[in-house]
Amino acid sequence: MRIGIVTALAEEMMPIYEKLGNVTAESVIHGVRISSINVNGNALYLATGGVGEINAALTAQMLVDLFDVEAILNFGFVGTLRNDIKVGELVIADRVCHYQFDTSLIDGTKAGQYLGKDDIYFYLDDALVTRTLAAIGKPMRRVAVASGDAFVAESAQKRRLAEEFGCDICEMELAALAIACERNEIPLLSIKAVSDKADDSAPISFEEVVKKGMSKYEKILPAVLEAVTENNKPLPPVKKI
Numbered sequence: 001m002r003i004g005i006v007t008a009l010a011e012e013m014m015p016i017y018e019k020l021g022n023v024t025a026e027s028v029i030h031g032v033r034i035s036s037i038n039v040n041g042n043a044l045y046l047a048t049g050g051v052g053e054i055n056a057a058l059t060a061q062m063l064v065d066l067f068d069v070e071a072i073l074n075f076g077f078v079g080t081l082r083n084d085i086k087v088g089e090l091v092i093a094d095r096v097c098h099y100q101f102d103t104s105l106i107d108g109t110k111a112g113q114y115l116g117k118d119d120i121y122f123y124l125d126d127a128l129v130t131r132t133l134a135a136i137g138k139p140m141r142r143v144a145v146a147s148g149d150a151f152v153a154e155s156a157q158k159r160r161l162a163e164e165f166g167c168d169i170c171e172m173e174l175a176a177l178a179i180a181c182e183r184n185e186i187p188l189l190s191i192k193a194v195s196d197k198a199d200d201s202a203p204i205s206f207e208e209v210v211k212k213g214m215s216k217y218e219k220i221l222p223a224v225l226e227a228v229t230e231n232n233k234p235l236p237p238v239k240k241i
């Protein structure tokens with residue numbers, strides 16, 4: 001199976017490199033560093049796409065168009081919107097809202113709701129999430145994600161995202177990845193490490209988490225890959241573009 005692994009920052013990808021090792025090829029395509037690694041007969045393409053929704057969408061589409069990936073995994077650091085979600089906790093995304101998207105003045109829909117959607121969320125593959133949790137074999141919180149092109153550091157804004165959009169964590173790429181994967185009809189899985197609290201300490205605690213290497217998601221990566229590749233057939237040839 002061909003799988004794309006996407007992070008925004010090099011610091012978020014480094015633990016994955018250290019866990020998997022054995023890079024077979026590496027290139028920089030349109031400013032995005034992409035490394036190839038073979039694991040148990042599966043081709044993994046590790047892409048550090050840059051911060052923000054546009055970078056994330058471009059990276060996902062590049063992985064589909066150039067490498068014909070059949071699924072995308074997303075890892076990285078996030079901020080919590082709830083006091084009961086602690087720094088260092090791993091969470092798995094259940095759904096995501098692009099909270100900055102707003103056409104309400106034109107069509108009367110809610111902020112975050114796209115045309116043709118029943119509500120404000122893009123839902124990640126439930127079967128894949130369930131299978132992944134079973135493979136990991138330990139409890140992990142399923143969360144709703146507020147995604148937008150802003151680093152959220154103020155407690156008042158975090159409260160608004162929790163109350164208005166019903167979200168548990170916030171970050172800057174997952175909505176774009178969800179849209180790109182939906183349009184390309186491939187599954188998306190996102191596991192995040194909480195880097196900052198639901199208060200005004202976000203910039204400080206984020207730096208501390210990065211320096212201390214508190215990602216943790218690399219430790220469960222073998223189980224995640226097992227869940228993603230379950231019952232998949234041998235790789236077909238890469239499609240020509």
